[in-house]
Amino acid sequence: xxxxxxxxxxxxxxxxxxxxxxxxxxxxxxxxxxxxxxxxxxxxxxxxxxxxxxxxxxxxxxxxxxxxxxxxxxxxxxxxxxxxxxxxxxxxxxxxxxxxxxxxxxxxxxxxxxxxxxxxxxxxxxxxxxxxxxxx
Amino acid sequence: xxxxxxxxxxxxxxxxxxxxxxxxxxxxxxxxxxxxxxxxxxxxxxxxxxxxxxxxxxxxxxxxxxxxxxxxxxxxxxxxxxxxxxxxxxxxxxxxxxxxxxxxxxxxxxxxxxxxxxxxxxxxxxxxxxxxxxxx
DNA sequence: TCATTTATGAAACTCTGTTGCAATAGTAAA
DNA sequence: TTTACTATTGCAACAGAGTTTCATAAATGA
Ligand SMILES: [Mn+2]
Ligand SMILES: [Mn+2]
Ligand SMILES: [Zn+2]
Ligand SMILES: [Zn+2]
Numbered sequence: 473x474x475x476x477x478x479x480x481x482x483x484x485x486x487x488x489x490x491x492x493x494x495x496x497x498x499x500x501x502x503x504x505x506x507x508x509x510x511x512x513x514x515x516x517x518x519x520x521x522x523x524x525x526x527x528x529x530x531x532x533x534x535x536x537x538x539x540x541x542x543x544x545x546x547x548x549x550x551x552x553x554x555x556x557x558x559x560x561x562x563x564x565x566x567x568x569x570x571x572x573x574x575x576x577x578x579x580x581x582x583x584x585x586x587x588x589x590x591x592x593x594x595x596x597x598x599x600x601x602x603x604x605x606x607x608x
Numbered sequence: 609x610x611x612x613x614x615x616x617x618x619x620x621x622x623x624x625x626x627x628x629x630x631x632x633x634x635x636x637x638x639x640x641x642x643x644x645x646x647x648x649x650x651x652x653x654x655x656x657x658x659x660x661x662x663x664x665x666x667x668x669x670x671x672x673x674x675x676x677x678x679x680x681x682x683x684x685x686x687x688x689x690x691x692x693x694x695x696x697x698x699x700x701x702x703x704x705x706x707x708x709x710x711x712x713x714x715x716x717x718x719x720x721x722x723x724x725x726x727x728x729x730x731x732x733x734x735x736x737x738x739x740x741x742x743x744x
Numbered sequence: 745t746c747a748t749t750t751a752t753g754a755a756a757c758t759c760t761g762t763t764g765c766a767a768t769a770g771t772a773a774a
Numbered sequence: 775t776t777t778a779c780t781a782t783t784g785c786a787a788c789a790g791a792g793t794t795t796c797a798t799a800a801a802t803g804a
Contacts, residue, residue, distance in 0.1 A: 485770055485781065506760075518784045523761065528782095539675060539735065543792080544760065564721060569730065577727075583719045585700060585734065590741030591713075594705065597735045598721065599675065605726030621801055623751065642791075654753045659792065664751095679761080680791065 482532035482555075489517045493525045494534070502573035503538035503546035503565075536561040539597050540574045551578050562596070568604035575604065618668035618691075625653045629661045630670070638709035639674035639682035639701075672697045675733050676710045687714050698732070704740035711740065 475494045476486050484490060496512045497504065504512075510522055517525075526547055529535040533554030535547040554560055564580040567573070582598045611630045612622050620626060632648045633640065640648075646658055653661075662683055665671040669690030671683040690696055700713040718734045 487770070487782065489783075519760095520762080520785080521783055524782080537677065539677060541673060541675060541733075543681075566723070566727060577724065580721060580723070582734075583721065585716060585719065585736060587700075587702070587716070587736070587738075588713065588741070590744050591702060591736075591738060592744055593736045593738040595737040597677075597737070598718075599733045599735075600721060600723070600727075600729045601731040601733070602723075602727060602729040605724070608726050608728055621750065623801070625752075655791095656754080656793080657752055660751080 478534060482534055484528055484532055484534075488515070489521050490525055490528070492517070493522065494529070497529075497535060497547070497549050502575040503540065503548040505542075505544045505546045507544065508546075532556055533559060538565050538574050538576070539599055540565070540567055541599075546574055548574075548576050551576075565597075565599045566604060567599060567601045568607050569601055570603055570607035573604065574599075614670060618670055620664055620668055620670075624651070625657050626661050626664070628653070629658065630665070633665075633671060633683070633685045638711045639676065639684040641678075641680045641682045643680065644682075668692055669695060674701050674710050674712070675735050676701070676703055677735075682710055684710075684712050687712075701733075701735045702740060703735060703737045704743050705737055706739055706743035709740065710735075 475491050475498065478494060479486050479490055492513055492515065493509055496509050506519075506522055506526060509526070510519065513522075526535070530537065530547065533550055533556055536550050536554065536559050538546045538548050540546050550559065550561060561576075562582055564577040564582060566575055566577050568575075582596050585593070585596070587593060611627050611634065614630060615622050615626055628649055628651065629645055632645055642655075642658055642662060645662070646655065649658075662671070666673065666683065669686055669692055672686050672690065672695050674682045674684050676682050686695065686697060697712075698718055700716040700718060701710055702713050703710040718732050721729070721732070723729060
């Protein structure tokens with residue numbers, strides 16, 4: 473979908489910072505951190521603006537957080553129709569130990585796990601590490 | 609096992625900082641961050657010493673990193689015989705959204721997942737969020 | 745006890761992320 | 775198109791996590 477339409481569909485104003493950041497997310501197939509995005513941007517937006525842009529995308533369901541054992545948070549585009557109310561990101565994340573990239577395996581569901589009695593699951597998050605298709 | 613023995617078994621010198629930090633890990637059933645440990649310590653050790661202590665425990669296989677969507681890294685004692693060479697921590701981690709604690713469910717194995725061709729898994733990490741036994 | 749090696753404390757630093765506030769830009773209605 | 779309103783931006787200042795360097799202190803084994 474076109475970036476300006478994505479923004480208005482998610483009740484966000486069409487600003488140049490948001491269009492630029494969204495364009496970068498669309499360009500890459502793996503999860504990006506704040507610093508990845510900052511380096512990739514042509515025009516210099518303020519660091520804080522980039523943080524706020526990521527937050528608004530997260531809040532409106534344009535991106536989701538990708539867990540990773542790295543120090544800084546990473547984010548990737550949501551594929552399904554996500555909204556402020558609900559994220560549909562029950563897929564597996566794969567981190568390649570060669571290239572370091574984390575990607576969403578959108579077609580692979582996280583298996584249900586039998587928990588001990590007394591534990592109630594509401595969300596789950598599976599990160600698999602290894603070697604990705606491009607690196608193997 | 610006694611703390612001094614654990615240290616020498618893992619080729620670490622018996623220092624007061626390490627004994628104190630190890631004692632704190634043994635006291636809690638959930639994963640701890642650097643700042644959790646710092647607050648819990650009676651004697652004031654330097655922040656850097658605590659960081660270095662955690663690193664040496666991680667390196668020698670006394671603790672393992674516990675993934676969590678929180679900002680700072682958390683660590684918990686290894687149960688099996690872990691070493692510098694290999695961590696045996698293929699268990700599930702459970703984060704309670706009420707108390708905020710992350711614990712190791714050492715008896716629950718992470719299920720194997722069918723990856724697309726070209727992907728090779730070497731490690732996996734499953735974080736389940738919900739309500740823990742104590743809070744439910 | 746002594747020599748050697750490893751650990752610690754202190755200071756300075758980097759990187760990530762947040763907050764408050766004044767200036768600016770987007771939007772929808774006139 | 776112009777206006778008015780509100781959301782967004784840039785800037786500065788801040789807080790927290792984690793690292794590096796180096797001189798001093800403590801642990802270990804001889
Ligand atoms: Mn994803
Ligand atoms: Mn664990
Ligand atoms: Zn790769
Ligand atoms: Zn709980």
